[in-house]
Amino acid sequence: MKPVLDALQEEFPGRIRPLDTAAAGQVCAALEAADAPAVIASARAGFGARLACVFAEDRRAADNAFHLYYVLERPADPLYLVLRASLPPGCESFPSLAAALPAVNWQEREIRDWFGLEPAGHPIPRRVALHDNWPGVHPLRKDFRLDEVLPPFEGEQHEYRPTLGEGVFQIPVGPVHAGIIEPGHFNFAVAGEPILYLQLRMFYKHKGTEKLFEHLPAGRAVFLAESISGDSSFSHGVAFCQAVERAAGLDVPPRAVFLRTILLELERVCNHVADIGAIATDVGFVVANAHAGRLREIALNLNQELTGNRLLRGMVSIGGVRRDWDSAQISALTGAVAVIEREFDGLTALILSSDSTRDRLEHTGILTPEKARALGVVGVGGRASGVDLDVRRDHPYAAYGRMEFRVPVYQEGDVQRRMQVRIDEVRESLGILRSALRQLPGGPHSAPFGRLPAGRCALSAVEGWRGEILHWVRTGEDNRLERCKIKDPSLNNWPALVEAVQGNIVPDFPVINKSFNLSYSGTDR
Numbered sequence: 001m002k003p004v005l006d007a008l009q010e011e012f013p014g015r016i017r018p019l020d021t022a023a024a025g026q027v028c029a030a031l032e033a034a035d036a037p038a039v040i041a042s043a044r045a046g047f048g049a050r051l052a053c054v055f056a057e058d059r060r061a062a063d064n065a066f067h068l069y070y071v072l073e074r075p076a077d078p079l080y081l082v083l084r085a086s087l088p089p090g091c092e093s094f095p096s097l098a099a100a101l102p103a104v105n106w107q108e109r110e111i112r113d114w115f116g117l118e119p120a121g122h123p124i125p126r127r128v129a130l131h132d133n134w135p136g137v138h139p140l141r142k143d144f145r146l147d148e149v150l151p152p153f154e155g156e157q158h159e160y161r162p163t164l165g166e167g168v169f170q171i172p173v174g175p176v177h178a179g180i181i182e183p184g185h186f187n188f189a190v191a192g193e194p195i196l197y198l199q200l201r202m203f204y205k206h207k208g209t210e211k212l213f214e215h216l217p218a219g220r221a222v223f224l225a226e227s228i229s230g231d232s233s234f235s236h237g238v239a240f241c242q243a244v245e246r247a248a249g250l251d252v253p254p255r256a257v258f259l260r261t262i263l264l265e266l267e268r269v270c271n272h273v274a275d276i277g278a279i280a281t282d283v284g285f286v287v288a289n290a291h292a293g294r295l296r297e298i299a300l301n302l303n304q305e306l307t308g309n310r311l312l313r314g315m316v317s318i319g320g321v322r323r324d325w326d327s328a329q330i331s332a333l334t335g336a337v338a339v340i341e342r343e344f345d346g347l348t349a350l351i352l353s354s355d356s357t358r359d360r361l362e363h364t365g366i367l368t369p370e371k372a373r374a375l376g377v378v379g380v381g382g383r384a385s386g387v388d389l390d391v392r393r394d395h396p397y398a399a400y401g402r403m404e405f406r407v408p409v410y411q412e413g414d415v416q417r418r419m420q421v422r423i424d425e426v427r428e429s430l431g432i433l434r435s436a437l438r439q440l441p442g443g444p445h446s447a448p449f450g451r452l453p454a455g456r457c458a459l460s461a462v463e464g465w466r467g468e469i470l471h472w473v474r475t476g477e478d479n480r481l482e483r484c485k486i487k488d489p490s491l492n493n494w495p496a497l498v499e500a501v502q503g504n505i506v507p508d509f510p511v512i513n514k515s516f517n518l519s520y521s522g523t524d525r
Contacts, residue, residue, distance in 0.1 A: 001027050001072070001081040004047045008039055015039075019084065023246040023458035025395070026080045033068060033085040033094045040070055040083070040097065049074045049081070050389075051097070051376075052461075053470050054107045055485045056115045058142045064089050066117055069485075071459065071470065075394045080459055082472075087117070096122040103376025106491060114140035114210075129203050132158045139211055146211060160199050163189045168196065171506065175204045182520035186509075193505040198498050202523050209525040213484035218244050218318060218452050221481060225471070226313050229488055229522035234267045234312035235464035236522075239471040240484070241318050242397060243460035247475050248318075248452050254399075254441045256320030261399040262333070262436050263303075263312055263321075265429040268465040269340065270299045272422040272429075273347075275517050279419050280351055282511035283360040291347045295340060302336045305329060320446030334437055341430045348423050361416035365500040365512030368413055375499070376492045379467020381516050384421045385413035391463035402439060403432050413500075418515040425465075452479045464489060466519065488522030 005027055009016045015035050019028040031039060043049040053071040060066065065086045072081040087094060096119035098105045108119040109128040116138040119125070127134070133155040137144065163170050168191050175183035183204035189196040209228060213221055225240035226233040238260055245252060252260075277292025300310040306329055307315040315321055325333075351357060367377070369386030378389055390407040392400040408424035410417040456475045461468060467489030476482040497516050501509055 001049075001074070001077055001079040004043060004049065004072075004074075004077075005029055005081060007046070008042060011042055012039060016083075021457065023249075023456060025078065025246060025461075026082050026459050028082045028084065028457070030084045030086065033087050033091075036068070036070060036083065036085045037095050037097055037100075040072070041100070043072055043081070047074060051101060051104060052080070052468065053472075053485075053487050054097070054104045054111070055472070055487075056111045056117060056140075057474065057483050057485075058115060058140065061142060066092070066115060068094055068111070068117075069472070071472075073395065073461075075389065078395055080395070080461070082457075082459060092116060093118040093120045095120055098122050098124070101376075102374050102495075103492060105495065107487075114138055116141065129206060131203065132156055139208060142214075144211075146208075158201060160187045161189075161197075165191070167191055175201070182524070184520050188506065188509075190506060193507065195501050195504055195506060195509070198501050200494060200498060202494060202520065204524070205520070206524045207521075210484060210486060213481050215476065215480045215482070218475075218479050218481060219449070221484070222317060223314075225484075225486075226316075228486055228525055229490075229519040230311060231271055232267070232464045232466065232469070232488075232519065232522065234263050234316060235462050235469055236471075236486075236488075237313075237316040238264060238398070239460045239462040239464075239469045240473075241316055241460075242462070243458045243471045243473045243484075244318050244452065244475075246458035246460060247456035247473055248449070250319055250447055250449060252320050253444045253447055255324075255443045256445050256447070257398045258436050258440050259321050259325070259445060260316065261403070262433060263307070263315060264398065264462070265432050265436075266299060266303060266306075267312055268429050269426055269433075270296055270303070271465045272426045273299065273344070275514065276347070276351070276419060276422055276426075278514050278517070279361070279415065279511060280357065282514050283357055285351065285354060285357050288347065288351050288354075288357075291343075291350065295343050295347060298336060298340060298343070302333065305332055317446060318449045320444070322446070324445040330437070330440075333433075337430055337433050337437075341427075344426060344430075351419075358416065360508075360511065361419060362414055364415045364508050365418075365504060365515060366412070366414045367496050367500040369411060371499050372413065372496065375496050377496045378492055379464070379489045380418055380421045380425075381493050381496055382467065383407065383409045384417040386411045389468065391461045391468050395461050397460075397462065399436060399439070400432075403435050405432055415511055415515040466490060466517070466522075467493070486525055488519055488525065490518040490520075490523045493518050494523060 049072040057067045068085040070083040113130040171188040173186040175185040185201040187199040226237045228236045277289035280288035372385035405428045470487040472485040474483040
């Protein structure tokens, strides 16, 4: 990204100023908020850059300004370009990019809700993270206290787009569901069984996670990071620890980065296997789900043996991992990988040989590559729709720079291809696990974490099993954090579900939804 920044400085002389940063993996620059749309458009058009994230920070106490951050990346370029746009004192609006870049629709509206900064020109200027009857309070401003008591919630509830036309009806689903899942509201407009359009509403259990990070000691904050999305606890934990390590200039020992890589891939295997079985269940192939459940249980028991927790919580730490493995645990891991590989081949053969299953999955829930790119879809949903992105390959971290693996990409964008991406990724993960075990070095499993320098900013990216996870931190005094921005892959991918269900029938919604399998918790955070 350094050549990109140099070229942008030439194109916009005197309007882009490099910022000193000691953190690895990024280059940073400052500009005025009014210049951001033109600069970002040039980076995208001239260099193939992708706008991965947009977020804000309240720096009125230190800089007398709000800052906006635009995170740009491009494949095969290990560095991220972080552009900081400052709003002048008294200004509480910024130019919206959402009309040209639908991928930032929700992100800009989150900034509006949490900071009270208006995205001028946004095509949908209504709340998204805070519901309609939330009082006029902006919880990520520094003058909002965690113990602040809010006034009573008054006013109108959310109004959904009305259904019009003879024989057109609404089917409300949620926010409380029959399954053991978190709340989200799906409002279908249907004419018979075909779905005309879907309106969805998230953020029913917004937990204020980014606010909770403020002034939290970095060591304790690891456990908060693990709680962002329960089935991605290790991925979020690693993303957070990497950001702090980069801010502190802390080198993680070689053995620790290999242990992290192994656990990241085990998390991927557990969840992909579960999703493959759940997709089969949603089209009536219960026997396949039973096999998948048995296979997932093997992986979960392995997690328990290696870390003491079936969901890998409490293992990652700043500087490495909390405990090492002995020879018996390494042997158990080696044996389990062989068993999982053999059993997984049988499971996939069973599913792929079923013509009735294929008939339900092919051409169902299509998300076209054009829509996927416009919405900024990442992870499984993106790769099934022609979006060739994978942080492990494009911005190597942990031990991925020493691994060889294939990133499966398909163009059709239907449920069948989203399941096929999972199948392919499980096989690649098993290969990564075998390679990591062969290369596993000796030495310490963690580096000591001392003082965290104040005023440092650092970005970290991890390819969770759902897709790209981003964590950005600003460090404060006394080993504490002033700001932690979290971007879970589901934030970009929920709007893709709205596009994928159109024209399908209501009975196919469960399998389309499961083929994305997005996180309510990671979105609500």
